[in-house]
Amino acid sequence: MTSTNEDVLEGALRWRREGKGVALATVLETWGSAPRPVGSHLAVDQDGGFLGSVSGGCVEGAVVSEAMEVIESGKPRILEFGVADETAWRVGLSCGGAIRVYVERVD
Amino acid sequence: MHLEILAQLTAARAARRAAVLVTELETGAQRQVAGEAVSGDALEPSLRAALASGKSGILETPGGRVFLTVQVPPPRIVAIGAVHISQALAPLARIAGYDITVIDPRTAFATPERFPDTTVIAKWPDEALKEVPLDAFTAVAALTHDPKIDEPALQAALTAGCFYVGALGSRRTHAKRVERLAALGLSQEELGRIHAPIGLDIGAASPEEIAVSVLAQIIGALRKGSLAPSKTEAAA
Numbered sequence: 001m002t003s004t005n006e007d008v009l010e011g012a013l014r015w016r017r018e019g020k021g022v023a024l025a026t027v028l029e030t031w032g033s034a035p036r037p038v039g040s041h042l043a044v045d046q047d048g049g050f051l052g053s054v055s056g057g058c059v060e061g062a063v064v065s066e067a068m069e070v071i072e073s074g075k076p077r078i079l080e081f082g083v084a085d086e087t088a089w090r091v092g093l094s095c096g097g098a099i100r101v102y103v104e105r106v107d
Numbered sequence: 108m109h110l111e112i113l114a115q116l117t118a119a120r121a122a123r124r125a126a127v128l129v130t131e132l133e134t135g136a137q138r139q140v141a142g143e144a145v146s147g148d149a150l151e152p153s154l155r156a157a158l159a160s161g162k163s164g165i166l167e168t169p170g171g172r173v174f175l176t177v178q179v180p181p182p183r184i185v186a187i188g189a190v191h192i193s194q195a196l197a198p199l200a201r202i203a204g205y206d207i208t209v210i211d212p213r214t215a216f217a218t219p220e221r222f223p224d225t226t227v228i229a230k231w232p233d234e235a236l237k238e239v240p241l242d243a244f245t246a247v248a249a250l251t252h253d254p255k256i257d258e259p260a261l262q263a264a265l266t267a268g269c270f271y272v273g274a275l276g277s278r279r280t281h282a283k284r285v286e287r288l289a290a291l292g293l294s295q296e297e298l299g300r301i302h303a304p305i306g307l308d309i310g311a312a313s314p315e316e317i318a319v320s321v322l323a324q325i326i327g328a329l330r331k332g333s334l335a336p337s338k339t340e341a342a343a
Binding site for chain 2: 009010012013016017024026028029037038039076078102104105106107
């Protein structure tokens with residue numbers, strides 16, 4: 001239930017306080033049978049370690065690499081994955097859904 | 108996101124306080140609104156609706172699109188009475204994803220042996236509820252059949268606005284209970300919120316079956332009651 005999401009925020013806070021670069025990804029919108037609800041979080045550290053889930057595993061790899069760029073740049077970005085998107089197929093949102101994910105750095 | 112905002116969100120969660128994170132998607136600007144701070148906020152009606160539904164989502168505002176990350180405490184069940192029904196209710200509740208605490212001042216009942224893996228507090232409800240404060244995200248099931256134990260907990264549950272309040276006992280027992288609670292100053296409206304006889308009417312006979320009917324009623328109160336998400340948003 002909701003507890004998982006909160007553990008992710010706890011984890012992000014802990015990483016940041018340890019001095020790591022941290023980004024937080026949040027599911028903004030979903031269409032079709034997206035596996036994780038709007039508001040789900042994924043926390044990523046500068047080394048690519050991650051906690052939580054925005055898609056039940058389908059596009060986590062792509063989100064993690066984008067998040068590492070956001071940790072570098074500090075500029076938030078919105079990512080889209082979906083069936084109409086060639087990239088999405090490649091990274092594997094095979095559930096047939098589509099999601100939009102907000103990625104921001106924890107400062 | 109500022110570290111301070113992240114810390115506020117995790118602190119709200121630890122204190123079982125509902126909170127909303129407001130993110131302006133065009134600019135990345137953010138603020139966190141918790142508890143009574145919602146009153147007077149520029150987005151107050153939308154924030155209240157979001158908190159009531161417990162659902163995060165995008166909101167169109169005159170100033171642009173914002174995203175509301177809604178954080179509500181995980182639902183919890185407080186069972187009054189370390190009785191047979193509670194012994195079945197505890198593992199069922201855990202499987203369904205609810206935290207459960209069992210309270211009973213009778214030390215012969217409230218033992219870790221009878222309740223493995225469950226938080227059991229062997230104190231009177233007035234004392235025990237200081238350790239487990241009741242709130243709108245808590246369900247209270249009074250199961251002892253003993254007015255001395257059940258009724259202080261029922262009173263506390265109604266006062267705290269728990270999303271579910273249920274009490275074991277026949278209609279006759281409940282009618283007498285309502286008279287006593289009314290004498291303590293609870294309104295008829297408040298007393299009308301007590302589910303009694305407790306549990307969905309599925310003809311439950313054994314303590315285990317009654318536990319299933321109680322849990323089902325609690326789930327119904329959470330998912331279809333005032334804290335429930337709206338139907339359109341729940342469709343995904």
